[in-house]
Amino acid sequence: MPIVKNMADRLLSEYKKPGKEHYYILLMSWAGWVFDFYDLTLYTFLLIPIGRALRLSNIDLSYILGTSLAATALGGIVFGILADHYGRRSVLQWTILTYSIGTFLSGLAPGFYSLVLFRILTGIGVGGEWATGQTYVGETFPPGVRARFGAFMQTGAPVGVALAALIGGFVSPLIGWRLSFMVSVLPALLVIMVRKRLPESDLWTERNRLIESGTLSNDVVTKETGGKLRALLDPAYAGTFMKSLLLAVFIMSAYWFTYAWLPGYLYEQRHFSMSKSGLWMIITQTGGFVGYATFGFIADRFGRRPAFTIYAILMASGLVMVTLLWGLIANYPSVILVFMFMVGFGTGFFGGYGPLMSELFPTKIRNTAMGTAFNLARGVQFFTPVVIVVVAAHYGLGGGISIASLFALLAGLWIWAFPETRGRRLTAIR
Numbered sequence: 001m002p003i004v005k006n007m008a009d010r011l012l013s014e015y016k017k018p019g020k021e022h023y024y025i026l027l028m029s030w031a032g033w034v035f036d037f038y039d040l041t042l043y044t045f046l047l048i049p050i051g052r053a054l055r056l057s058n059i060d061l062s063y064i065l066g067t068s069l070a071a072t073a074l075g076g077i078v079f080g081i082l083a084d085h086y087g088r089r090s091v092l093q094w095t096i097l098t099y100s101i102g103t104f105l106s107g108l109a110p111g112f113y114s115l116v117l118f119r120i121l122t123g124i125g126v127g128g129e130w131a132t133g134q135t136y137v138g139e140t141f142p143p144g145v146r147a148r149f150g151a152f153m154q155t156g157a158p159v160g161v162a163l164a165a166l167i168g169g170f171v172s173p174l175i176g177w178r179l180s181f182m183v184s185v186l187p188a189l190l191v192i193m194v195r196k197r198l199p200e201s202d203l204w205t206e207r208n209r210l211i212e213s214g215t216l217s218n219d220v221v222t223k224e225t226g227g228k229l230r231a232l233l234d235p236a237y238a239g240t241f242m243k244s245l246l247l248a249v250f251i252m253s254a255y256w257f258t259y260a261w262l263p264g265y266l267y268e269q270r271h272f273s274m275s276k277s278g279l280w281m282i283i284t285q286t287g288g289f290v291g292y293a294t295f296g297f298i299a300d301r302f303g304r305r306p307a308f309t310i311y312a313i314l315m316a317s318g319l320v321m322v323t324l325l326w327g328l329i330a331n332y333p334s335v336i337l338v339f340m341f342m343v344g345f346g347t348g349f350f351g352g353y354g355p356l357m358s359e360l361f362p363t364k365i366r367n368t369a370m371g372t373a374f375n376l377a378r379g380v381q382f383f384t385p386v387v388i389v390v391v392a393a394h395y396g397l398g399g400g401i402s403i404a405s406l407f408a409l410l411a412g413l414w415i416w417a418f419p420e421t422r423g424r425r426l427t428a429i430r
Contacts, residue, residue, distance in 0.1 A: 045168020076375020169278020
């Protein structure tokens with residue numbers, strides 16, 4: 001661990017409170033996540049016009065969404081390894097460029113197979129962005145505020161979904177689904193505008209300096225060069241990695257069983273117009289923004305585990321009410337909106353995963369571990385949209401979506417298999 005002699009020698013994570021460089025990192029990571037989620041979920045708001053234009057069935061549309069989710073697993077693994085090798089700053093920018101180009105090309109797709117290909121490209125970029133951004137934030141922010149800023153980065157998800165709802169519900173009827181995809185290349189401009197102001201993660205830089213100077217022992221360096229993915233199966237990390245992967249599967253399943261067909265559920269089963277469906281989704285994402293923004297404060301104050309469980313229960317409760325028990329509240333729109341807000345608010349437990357992973361894994365494999373676990377779990381969601389459609393044939397879309405409540409409760413229980421990591425300090429060696 002480097003000896004701190006004065007303020008100039010301190011790592012960013014050793015500052016007492018965040019400064020200008022921290023906020024540049026947060027801005028880039030947050031904005032990357034906004035447009036990451038926007039690009040991924042915009043498709044769900046354009047399902048109906050895409051299906052009509054390209055003559056695709058609900059199963060076809062579900063396969064396309066599932067394929068893009070599966071591609072995030074590849075993106076998470078590849079970009080995770082690249083970020084541990086080339087640094088957090090450069091790879092974060094590469095991921096944003098990749099998903100922006102994929103979404104732009106989606107607007108040019110003439111048919112099923114080309115759309116699949118372009119959504120795969122989008123998914124690869126999307127898969128790399130989250131882990132790189134969360135690693136970037138986790139390594140640079142002080143431990144006492146790591147959860148709140150990691151969770152705040154996660155507020156980009158509901159902002160992205162709300163933006164997708166605006167474009168899909170209000171703009172696409174005016175300009176068409178193709179142009180709605182094509183204007184989504186704009187996030188690439190973000191990279192050009194702020195890239196020179198971004199510092200590299202000094203924790204990652206310090207580790208490389210220690211290796212080059214010979215300060216790290218030869219056995220540590222040997223393990224370092226033995227393969228990032230192989231290191232995840234090392235006895236020292238394998239158990240934690242597998243637990244993290246299972247937690248990610250529960251989180252992802254809770255999220256995607258909820259949102260993959262929720263706009264379609266409101267439109268087809270509850271007979272909302274496209275604009276009303278978009279508006280109600282914005283209410284849900286407002287709840288999500290508040291949930292993510294508050295989760296970190298609760299987690300920093302009371303611990304990662306209790307915060308996680310509380311929010312998971314809130315999400316599950318709201319979801320049951322707006323699906324299985326819709327009939328009880330159907331005549332009370334204001335009550336429905338409260339539960340829609342609750343679904344989004346409870347989703348805030350998603351914001352705890354990044355800080356937790358930052359605190360569980362060492363610098364040498366942190367991005368690889370986060371990207372692999374998070375995006376393998378998201379890749380498993382290939383089956384989610386299809387499962388919902390199959391279940392919907394017997395129990396309606398609401399029945400399929402309600403499965404998310406079970407996964408939310410499982411996530412709220414499984415978090416207790418982990419140690420409490422609140423306040424854990426990160427070093428260049430660990």
